[in-house]
Amino acid sequence: MGRSPCCDKAHTNKGAWTKEEDQRLISYIHSHGEGCWRSLPKSAGLLRCGKSCRLRWINYLRPDLKRGNFTEEEEELIIRLHGLLGNKWSLIAGRLPGRTDNEIKNYWNTHIKRKLFVRGIDPQTHRAMNAETAAAAAVFTPEREAAETSDICQSDGSSAGGGRSCVDLNLDLTISLPYYSSPQPSPHSDDASTAAPAARVPEICFCYRLGFRGSEACVCESIPEQKFLRLATS
């Protein structure tokens, strides 16, 4: 006995989405929010698998998606993150606002892989592929690391130990509030600079980061004091 199929394949559409299907999905999610993907197609009047709806929304229809070409900065960040995380596309996507794991995965396979090959670097191991290129393309030596880091890091003189802080390269993968190196004013703390690092929280609605949108579930905008509290107390 195998697992039950996620949907009735005999009565679902496959392939490219039509404009009408997109519109149905968008309007349904706008009025009901994300979630319960299994029952969503039926409720929204779509002849699609729930998984397909989720994928279409996350990878293409979400309003906060950043369309268009990847910038040099994004590309370098992806390479560095891939070197650290491997094929953890969702984690990498989490560090690139507006980009999806699918988009990054595709970009990696079509652009970056080739570029690394040209450089003589194995895209999987991020190491030189042969002895000839090893000397030139050796990675992760302290000197090279420092030189490459300078590309995506900026000197702001505010951080301890050298006065450097990396731009959005927080690799803390624990489930917690994000940490920012530069102090940000917060209504929860009178003096952010004197607070312990763990207590410094930025002004970001975590409901939003979890996928809630505006009026759907989040009331942070109307009650600023509740930012973060919903996650912590629920």
Place this chain on the structure above:
DNA sequence: AAGTTGGACAACCGCCACCTC
């Protein structure tokens, strides 16, 4: 002009982890 090739990207598939009962 027609056929072929290859790049780009959307979409699907199967597996896994987590949650609920």
Place this chain on the structure above:
DNA sequence: TGAGGTGGCGGTTGTCCAACT
């Protein structure tokens, strides 16, 4: 505690289209 349901993830495939022969 284990079975089933569900969502999420990564790998792979399918399709479109432009460049090339």
